[in-house]
Amino acid sequence: MSDSPFTQLWRSGLWTDNPALVKLLGLCPLLAVSNNAVNGMGLGIATLLTLLVANALTSMLRPILDNSIRIPVYVLIIATAVTVIELTMKAWLPGLHASLGIFLPLIVTNCLIIGRAEAFASRNPVRDSIHDALAMGTGFLWVLVVLGSIREMVGQGTLLDDVELLFGDYARPWTIQLFDADYGMLVALLPPGAFFTLGILLALKNCGDQSSVLVRQPLLWLRRSFF
Amino acid sequence: MNRWFRTGLVLGACVMGAIAVLVLVYSLTQNRIENTQQEWLSSSLHTLLPEGPYDNDPIDTVQWLSVAALGSTEPAPVYTVYQNQSPYAAVLTISTQDGYNGKIQLLLGLDFCGTIIGARVTQHSETPGLGDDIELRRSDWITEFNEVSLSTTENNDWTVKQAGGTFDAFTGATITPRAVIKAIHRALQWYEVNRHLVFAI
Numbered sequence: 001m002s003d004s005p006f007t008q009l010w011r012s013g014l015w016t017d018n019p020a021l022v023k024l025l026g027l028c029p030l031l032a033v034s035n036n037a038v039n040g041m042g043l044g045i046a047t048l049l050t051l052l053v054a055n056a057l058t059s060m061l062r063p064i065l066d067n068s069i070r071i072p073v074y075v076l077i078i079a080t081a082v083t084v085i086e087l088t089m090k091a092w093l094p095g096l097h098a099s100l101g102i103f104l105p106l107i108v109t110n111c112l113i114i115g116r117a118e119a120f121a122s123r124n125p126v127r128d129s130i131h132d133a134l135a136m137g138t139g140f141l142w143v144l145v146v147l148g149s150i151r152e153m154v155g156q157g158t159l160l161d162d163v164e165l166l167f168g169d170y171a172r173p174w175t176i177q178l179f180d181a182d183y184g185m186l187v188a189l190l191p192p193g194a195f196f197t198l199g200i201l202l203a204l205k206n207c208g209d210q211s212s213v214l215v216r217q218p219l220l221w222l223r224r225s226f227f
Numbered sequence: 228m229n230r231w232f233r234t235g236l237v238l239g240a241c242v243m244g245a246i247a248v249l250v251l252v253y254s255l256t257q258n259r260i261e262n263t264q265q266e267w268l269s270s271s272l273h274t275l276l277p278e279g280p281y282d283n284d285p286i287d288t289v290q291w292l293s294v295a296a297l298g299s300t301e302p303a304p305v306y307t308v309y310q311n312q313s314p315y316a317a318v319l320t321i322s323t324q325d326g327y328n329g330k331i332q333l334l335l336g337l338d339f340c341g342t343i344i345g346a347r348v349t350q351h352s353e354t355p356g357l358g359d360d361i362e363l364r365r366s367d368w369i370t371e372f373n374e375v376s377l378s379t380t381e382n383n384d385w386t387v388k389q390a391g392g393t394f395d396a397f398t399g400a401t402i403t404p405r406a407v408i409k410a411i412h413r414a415l416q417w418y419e420v421n422r423h424l425v426f427a428i
Contacts (some may be wrong), residue, residue, distance in 0.1 A: 065237065068234060072238065073238065076241055076242065077241075079245075080245040080248055080249060083252075084249070084252045087252050087260070088256060090260050091256040092259070094260075094264070094267065155355075
C-alpha cells in the first residue's frame with residue numbers, strides 16, 4: 001500500500017494508534033469528564049487546541065532547543081496554551097467552564113500532549129506535527145464524545161443535555177430525551193460506569209480489528225492462490 | 228560556557244514569550260470575565276430578592292462575614308437591599324459540610340423578618356442522579372423552602388418527612404436533603420438573633 005504520510009498520520013490518530021482506545025493516554029480527564037456528550041466535546045476541543053499549539057510550537061522551536069531545556073520548554077508551552085484556553089473559555093463560555101471545573105487546568109498534566117510533543121513534534125517538521133496534533137486530538141475527541149453520549153444515554157436517558165453551554169441558547173432544542181431520567185442506570189454516570197463503558201469500547205474495537213483480520217486473511221489467500 | 232549561555236538565553240526568551248502571551252490574553256479577557264461573573268451573580272441575586280424597586284444594587288452593599296453558624300469560618304458574602312432607607316431583604320451565602328460528598332454552598336434570600344424568599348444551591352459535588360436534585364435545574368425540591376420561616380415551621384419540623392419533619396427527601400438520598408435543611412435552619416436561627424450585623428440599623 002502506498003499511503004501518503006498524512007493519510008497514515010490520520011489513520012493512526014483516529015483508529016490504529018488512537019490515544020484513548022489504544023495508547024490509553026490521558027485517562028484521568030477522559031473518564032472523569034465523559035459523563036455527558038457536551039462535557040466530552042468541550043474537554044475534547046480544549047485538548048485538541050492545546051495539542052495543536054504544543055505540537056506546532058515544539059516543532060518550530062526544534063532547531064534552537066537544547067536537550068537540557070527541552071522538557072521544561074514543553075511544559076511551559078503547554079501550560080501557557082492551557083491558561084489561554086481557560087481564560088478564553090471563562091470569558092465566553094462560563095457555563096461550560098464551570099462544568100468542566102478542575103479538569104480544564106488539568107489538561108496540562110495530560111500525558112497525551114507532552115507525549116506527542118516529545119515523541120512526534122520534536123523530530124518532525126511543522127506541517128507533519130500539525131497533522132499529527134489534529135489527528136490525535138480528533139481521535140481523543142471522538143472517543144470522549146462517544147463515551148459521553150453512551151454514559152449520558154444509559155444514565156439519564158438524554159443525548160446532548162446542557163448543549164446550550166457549548167453552542168448558546170438557540171441550541172437548547174437539540175437535547176433529545178430518549179426516556180425518563182428515573183429509568184436510567186445511575187452507575188453509568190458514576191466513575192465505575194466510565195471504566196465499564198471504556199472497557200466495552202476497547203473490547204469492541206479489538207474485536208472489530210480481529211474479525212476484520214479473520215475476514216481479510218482468507219480473502220487475500222484466495223486471491224493469491226487463484227489470480 | 229558559550230553553549231550554556233545560549234541555552235539560558237533560549238529558555239529566558241521562551242519564558243518571556245509565554246509571559247507576553249499570558250499578559251495579553253489576560254488583559255483582553257479580564258473585563259469580560261468580571262462582567263460575566265457580575266451578571267451571573269446579579270441575576271441569581273434578583274431571583275432571591277422580593278420585587279423591587281430598591282434603593283441600591285445588592286452587589287454594592289456586599290459584606291464579608293465569617294460566621295460559624297453560616298457554615299464556614301471563611302468570610303462569605305452577604306448582600307442586602309434597602310427600600311425607602313429601611314432594611315428590606317438580604318441574601319446570605321451559606322455552606323455545609325454535612326452532605327454526602329464535601330461542601331454544599333447555597334444562596335439564601337430572606338426578607339427582613341426572616342421569611343425565605345428563595346434558596347439556590349450554587350456549588351456541590353453530591354452524587355449525580357441522586358443528590359443533585361437539590362439543584363433547581365434538576366428538580367424543584369429547593370422551592371419547598373419558599374415562604375418558609377422559623378414561625379411557619381417549628382424547630383422539630385426542620386428535617387425530612389421520614390424523620391417526622393415537613394420537607395420531602397428524594398428516593399435513595401436522604402443525607403443531602405438533610406444537610407441542606409439543617410444548613411438553612413441554622414442560618415435562619417442565626418439571622419433571627421444577628422439581624423443587626425447584616426443590616427446597618
